[in-house]
Amino acid sequence: MRWSQAFIPTLREAPSDAEVASHIFLLRAGYIRQLGAGIYSFLPLAWRSLLKIQNIVREEMDTIGQEFHLPAIHPAEVWQASGRYQLMGGNLFRLKDRFQRDLCLGMTEEEVMAVIASKELRSYKQLPQIWYQIQTKFRDEPRPRAGLLRVREFIMKDAYSFDVDEAGLDLSYQKHDRVYRQIFDRCGLRYVSVEAHSGAMGGSQSQEFMVLGDAGEDMVALCQNCQYAANLEKASGHPAAVEDPATQAAPEEFPTPGLHTIADLAQFTGEPSGRLAKSLVYNVEGEIVLVLVRGDDEASEAKLGTAFGGREFRPAHPEEIVEHMGTPPGSVGPLHFAKPVKIMADQALRGRSNLTVGANRDGFHIRHVTPGVHFQPEWVDVRELRTGDLCANCSHPLQVSKAIEVGHIFKLGRKYSIAMGVKVLDAQGGEVIPIMGSYGIGMERILTAAIEQNHDKDGFWLPAAIAPFDTIIVPTNLGDTNIEVLSRQIYDRLRAAGRDVLLDDRDERPGVKFKDADLIGIPTRITIGKKAAQGIVEITDRATKTMREMPASDL
RNA sequence: CGGGGCGUGGCUCAGCCUGGUAGAGCACCUGGUUCGGGACCAGGGGGUCGGAGGUUCAAAUCCUCUCGCCCCGACCA
Numbered sequence: 001m002r003w004s005q006a007f008i009p010t011l012r013e014a015p016s017d018a019e020v021a022s023h024i025f026l027l028r029a030g031y032i033r034q035l036g037a038g039i040y041s042f043l044p045l046a047w048r049s050l051l052k053i054q055n056i057v058r059e060e061m062d063t064i065g066q067e068f069h070l071p072a073i074h075p076a077e078v079w080q081a082s083g084r085y086q087l088m089g090g091n092l093f094r095l096k097d098r099f100q101r102d103l104c105l106g107m108t109e110e111e112v113m114a115v116i117a118s119k120e121l122r123s124y125k126q127l128p129q130i131w132y133q134i135q136t137k138f139r140d141e142p143r144p145r146a147g148l149l150r151v152r153e154f155i156m157k158d159a160y161s162f163d164v165d166e167a168g169l170d171l172s173y174q175k176h177d178r179v180y181r182q183i184f185d186r187c188g189l190r191y192v193s194v195e196a197h198s199g200a201m202g203g204s205q206s207q208e209f210m211v212l213g214d215a216g217e218d219m220v221a222l223c224q225n226c227q228y229a230a231n232l233e234k235a236s237g238h239p240a241a242v243e244d245p246a247t248q249a250a251p252e253e254f255p256t257p258g259l260h261t262i263a264d265l266a267q268f269t270g271e272p273s274g275r276l277a278k279s280l281v282y283n284v285e286g287e288i289v290l291v292l293v294r295g296d297d298e299a300s301e302a303k304l305g306t307a308f309g310g311r312e313f314r315p316a317h318p319e320e321i322v323e324h325m326g327t328p329p330g331s332v333g334p335l336h337f338a339k340p341v342k343i344m345a346d347q348a349l350r351g352r353s354n355l356t357v358g359a360n361r362d363g364f365h366i367r368h369v370t371p372g373v374h375f376q377p378e379w380v381d382v383r384e385l386r387t388g389d390l391c392a393n394c395s396h397p398l399q400v401s402k403a404i405e406v407g408h409i410f411k412l413g414r415k416y417s418i419a420m421g422v423k424v425l426d427a428q429g430g431e432v433i434p435i436m437g438s439y440g441i442g443m444e445r446i447l448t449a450a451i452e453q454n455h456d457k458d459g460f461w462l463p464a465a466i467a468p469f470d471t472i473i474v475p476t477n478l479g480d481t482n483i484e485v486l487s488r489q490i491y492d493r494l495r496a497a498g499r500d501v502l503l504d505d506r507d508e509r510p511g512v513k514f515k516d517a518d519l520i521g522i523p524t525r526i527t528i529g530k531k532a533a534q535g536i537v538e539i540t541d542r543a544t545k546t547m548r549e550m551p552a553s554d555l
Numbered sequence: 556c557g558g559g560g561c562g563u564g565g566c567u568c569a570g571c572c573u574g575g576u577a578g579a580g581c582a583c584c585u586g587g588u589u590c591g592g593g594a595c596c597a598g599g600g601g602g603u604c605g606g607a608g609g610u611u612c613a614a615a616u617c618c619u620c621u622c623g624c625c626c627c628g629a630c631c632a
Binding site: 012034107508514515531 | 593
């Protein structure tokens, strides 16, 4: 491609509404333009890159499955059948057709694939199946952000597996794990695979592929010693130990006038906050539950969801706390309820003794309270892990980092098979319900993550496999016949050799061309300048900005 | 949805407080000189100041409503 014929609208300055590096550079490099909140147009450079990413995904997926192309617009009935028409709430785009029939835009396609499976699959002999597509997804996100990182319309590779039994699902899952690694390797990403929270959908195992970076919205915990890596929604580890008094004393109520926070209490009692137990009260589908965590810990929303068995929950209202605890928030504890309440306690409190807790009496707390002795909790893992906690496997310190989720694989179970009536006959002639897996990769996320991990103040560089062009040729002065002729020769020769080359044949000064070349993500630059007469050109590696000269004939 | 910020030529912004008929840099067009890290000179085109209503002799500027975008949070298969 010759730049003079191309549409590459680069910007000298960053538009004011971009803050994240990938967002700034995608705009400045002329890759994308915004149409609305979380809605972007892909310009030619972005589309070339996204097509290369999609082709890598397609080539790898074709080794284990078959490509479909499903509708993006769905009758509401399909989503009503699985119950997700309600469950997805505002995130599902909804519309009506001319006959006032309800429709929605696909945000994922378990239901549609399951509809096909239910109508077409008859025998266990047809399984396993791995079906995938690369297609636009729509999600009415409450808050789109950071350019392409979180958008309302995006391109996803979504795949679904159907197996007769769990052993088959394990295999399909492993195939995706392997293929995903090949995809991300080929895309040149540095990534980690982490254990993920399966969510309330009843999945049994789930794994996310994460690219570390501050722009990310997820938090992952990584052990620097062993291979342990998990999303913070799932990660467990041991907090630093806190010393308790050796001998068990009797619970003793004492006045704590006006003290309602852990920090106030720690200061007042002279004890570290880890010696206190923090009491949180939740309404779990109408049931009031008291959750205790160590005073210096925070409860994780995702882990609470798991602890509550996937039931809906919210923090209890103050009136509910008064009704059940007999005291307003601030003095709540596990003893002396006004009404019986279920107690859950975080594992970090297991084996602890002589803790200080709320007295369920305004202005009072109780010291010398020992879980398991003075109250009987259900033990759960609900604490949010922090940097410096010790790995559950090997007791080395864990590091918590932000990360961008580029892929997610998980074992779905039979929820959609059952909902959509997928069933086949097994070898004995009995009906079995196939078990499903679900696997996704965000195309724009791969591009965004690559930019997040490969940029400097001047721009970014993409791995050659996903760059819009692998090489840019920069003639410094087209008025010089030697330069002009040599540039065109090299351009023709590289293209004939199958390279994806951009020739900057614009009538611009060298400085402008260099700045643009640094900006737009092309990994290799060939500069043709003063030594063209001797047949010498320069090769610059964008990532390192190292340059070497070589004869044009060696290219 | 709660909190904060911003809408003025394509981009970045000034002007608003204290009303008086819109400006800079970059970009763009023409001519010329230039040509290794975002050149220079001369000339030129382009803006219903997000929208609606109001106050006023007069509104980018003051008031009301409204739309949009960004950031933080809540939310997120």
